[in-house]
Structure formats: structure tokens, C-alpha cells
Amino acid sequence: MTIDVGVIGVGMIGQDHIRRLTHVLSGVRVAAVTDVDLDRARTVAADLPDSPTVHDSGEDLIADPRVDAVVVTSWGPTHEGYVLAAIAAGKQVFCEKPLATTEEACSRIVDAEVATGRRLVSVGFMRRYDDQYRAMKAVVTGGEIGSALVMHAAHRNPSVPDFFTSDMIINDSTVHDIDVARWMFDDEIAAVTVLKPRVSSKARDGFHDPLLVLLEMASGVIVDVEASVNAGFGYDIRGEVVCEDGTVELSEAAGAIVKGAGRFGGRVPTDWRERFVRAFDAELQAWIDAVAAGGTTGPSAWDGYAATVACETGLRALASGVREPVTMRERPDLYKES
Numbered sequence: 001m002t003i004d005v006g007v008i009g010v011g012m013i014g015q016d017h018i019r020r021l022t023h024v025l026s027g028v029r030v031a032a033v034t035d036v037d038l039d040r041a042r043t044v045a046a047d048l049p050d051s052p053t054v055h056d057s058g059e060d061l062i063a064d065p066r067v068d069a070v071v072v073t074s075w076g077p078t079h080e081g082y083v084l085a086a087i088a089a090g091k092q093v094f095c096e097k098p099l100a101t102t103e104e105a106c107s108r109i110v111d112a113e114v115a116t117g118r119r120l121v122s123v124g125f126m127r128r129y130d131d132q133y134r135a136m137k138a139v140v141t142g143g144e145i146g147s148a149l150v151m152h153a154a155h156r157n158p159s160v161p162d163f164f165t166s167d168m169i170i171n172d173s174t175v176h177d178i179d180v181a182r183w184m185f186d187d188e189i190a191a192v193t194v195l196k197p198r199v200s201s202k203a204r205d206g207f208h209d210p211l212l213v214l215l216e217m218a219s220g221v222i223v224d225v226e227a228s229v230n231a232g233f234g235y236d237i238r239g240e241v242v243c244e245d246g247t248v249e250l251s252e253a254a255g256a257i258v259k260g261a262g263r264f265g266g267r268v269p270t271d272w273r274e275r276f277v278r279a280f281d282a283e284l285q286a287w288i289d290a291v292a293a294g295g296t297t298g299p300s301a302w303d304g305y306a307a308t309v310a311c312e313t314g315l316r317a318l319a320s321g322v323r324e325p326v327t328m329r330e331r332p333d334l335y336k337e338s
């Protein structure tokens with residue numbers, strides 16, 4: 001069975017997902033594309049083997065009866081409308097993070113999905129599919145080194161474009177660590193504090209980089225995330241969980257360790273595409289397989305909601321300089337297992 005997918009938004013990650021849907025994954029075909037920049041959509045479509053339909057709008061693409069399922073890779077503020085339209089059409093939708101940019105918008109999506117009585121939404125938190133994070137979670141949940149106490153994490157980007165802001169360090173970078181924390185410990189975030197270390201000389205005026213984001217889980221586990229976006233040397237993702245009887249940490253990214261002249265070392269990934277390429281492949285293949293089986297898989301609309309609420313709390317903590325409690329709606333029964 002081949003799932004015909006329509007892709008809304010063919011920018012950086014949209015094109016990367018189209019590449020994997022077309023050339024890497026199985027059981028799927030890109031049948032339709034669109035973008036607010038229609039010339040870009042036509043250019044992308046022209047390079048694809050199955051001559052996908054170029055729709056004038058995301059709404060037209062979702063309504064196309066030949067589109068079985070929808071991938072949303074447009075700008076964050078446009079996600080809500082497309083995800084709601086896909087739910088209304090009864091189509092499975094994979095939405096890149098964020099699910100939506102405000103708690104209210106995420107809540108509307110949760111309400112719409114709950115009203116259908118079945119899961120239709122999957123959110124693109126690909127770290128859950130990364131081999132290293134999965135190995136770490138297996139140790140933490142297996143209990144072999146005792147109960148978790150603390151997690152240290154670092155999210156270092158080599159550089160960011162000029163439009164990047166301190167808020168985006170939380171909304172665009174730390175959001176992945178927020179999702180990892182919830183998933184790693186099967187727990188919700190109870191409070192967020194944001195500390196502002198000495199500012200990097202590479203940060204623009206008025207830009208606080210790095211940030212130290214402290215996530216307090218409901219269980220009492222504390223996750224500290226050092227988020228830097230001018231690290232220069234590469235894309236460096238780190239994680240270590242400290243448990244009562246031992247620790248577990250992410251190993252270095254795949255590749256060879258070279259020893260010579262009294263030193264050893266390896267390659268630092270250039271960017272998130274290189275570091276998480278296999279996680280993105282696994283994430284979308286799992287989603288395609290689930291859609292083919294008549295359902296969905298992966299992070300739910302609830303996970304998208306919880307991540308956005310934690311990010312909004314983080315922005316409040318960044319502005320206030322103090323610990324900010326996280327307040328969430330009650331989790332609907334539909335998501336009790338997610």
C-alpha cells in the first residue's frame with residue numbers, strides 16, 4: 001500500500017522531508033505540495049518523480065481526495081489552521097514542531113481531535129526516535145541504575161540567522177529538550193526557571209546567549225538545559241541522567257574516534273539535519289506505517305500542547321527572572337496512553 005502525502009510548506013525542512021519521503025522511506029509518495037510562495041512549490045514539484053499536484057493553498061491540498069495524509073512544514077503560526085483543517089477532513093496529519101504557537105491554539109487542536117474520538121495528529125519531536133536517546137530512556141525506565149534525580153542537557157547551535165532572538169532559544173531550540181524531558185521521565189514539567197549566564201561576545205546586542213533553562217518535573221527531577229546558539233564549533237547535543245546508582249549519557253554522534261599524536265577526537269555534526277538524520281527517517285517511516293495501518297503514532301497533540309505551555313512558561317521566566325509554575329488543562333482521556 002502506498003500513502004499519498006501532501007506537503008504544506010516547502011522551505012528548509014519541508015524539502016528535507018520531501019527528499020526522505022521520495023528517496024529514503026517506503027510505502028509513501030509525495031502526491032501534492034503547496035507553499036505561500038507558489039514559485040517555490042512549483043520548483044520543488046518539478047524535481048519530483050511523481051509529478052505532484054501544486055495546490056494554490058493548504059486548504060485546497062487538504063481537501064484533495066487524492067491526498068491520504070498531510071505533512072505540515074510551514075511557519076509555526078500557520079500550523080493551527082492547517083492541523084484543524086486536516087482534523088475536520090478526517091485526515092492524518094504530521095505537523096512539525098510547534099503544534100501551534102500559543103496554549104490557546106494548541107488547546108483548540110486538542111478539543112477538535114478529542115471531538116473526533118480518535119488520534120489524527122502527530123507532532124515532529126524527532127529526538128524520541130534517536131537511537132541514543134532511546135537507549136538512554138531504556139536505561140532510565142529499566143531501573144538498573146536506580147531512580148532518576150537530575151538530567152544535564154546541552155543544546156548548542158553553531159550560529160543562527162540575524163532574526164533569531166532570545167525567545168527563540170526557548171521556542172525553537174529548548175522546545176526539543178522540553179519534549180525529551182517529558183518523554184524521558186513520563187512526567188509533566190511543573191515549573192521553569194531561566195538563568196542568564198555571562199553573555200557570549202558573539203551574541204548580538206540585547207540577545208541573551210547562552211541561557212540556562214531549569215525544568216522541574218512533577219516528580220522532583222530537575223533538568224538543566226544549557227542552550228547556546230553561537231557555539232561556533234558545530235551542533236552539539238548532550239544529555240546525561242544522574243540516577244541513584246549510576247549515570248547514563250548520550251554517546252558522541254555516530255562516526256569514528258581517531259587517536260593519534262597523544263590526542264583523540266571525532267567529528268562534531270554541522271547542524272541538526274546531520275545529527276538527527278536517522279531520527280527524522282525513523283520518525284516519518286513510523287508515521288507512514290501507522291497511517292497505512294489506519295492510525296497514527298508518535299508525539300500527540302497533547303505532547304504538542306504541553307511543550308508549548310512549557311515554552312510560554314519559559315518565556316515568562318526569562319522575562320521575570322524567577323521560577324514560574326506551569327499551569328496546564330487536564331489531560332483528556334484520549335491522551336492517557338501517550
Ligand SMILES: NC(=O)c1ccc[n+]([C@@H]2O[C@H](COP(=O)([O-])OP(=O)(O)OC[C@H]3O[C@@H](n4cnc5c(N)ncnc54)[C@H](O)[C@@H]3O)[C@@H](O)[C@H]2O)c1
Pocket residue numbers: 008009010011012013014034035036037040058073074075076078096097098124125126172272
Ligand atoms: N524538528 C526540527 O528539528 C525542526 C527543524 C527545522 C524546522 N522545524 C520546524 O519546521 C517548520 C518550518 O521550518 P523551516 O526551517 O523549514 O522554515 P522555512 O522558512 O525554511 O520554510 C517554511 C516554508 O513555509 C512557507 N509558508 C509560510 N507560510 C505559509 C502558509 N501560510 N502556507 C503555506 N506555506 C507557508 C514558507 O514560504 C517557506 O517556504 C517550523 O515550524 C520549524 O519550527 C523543525
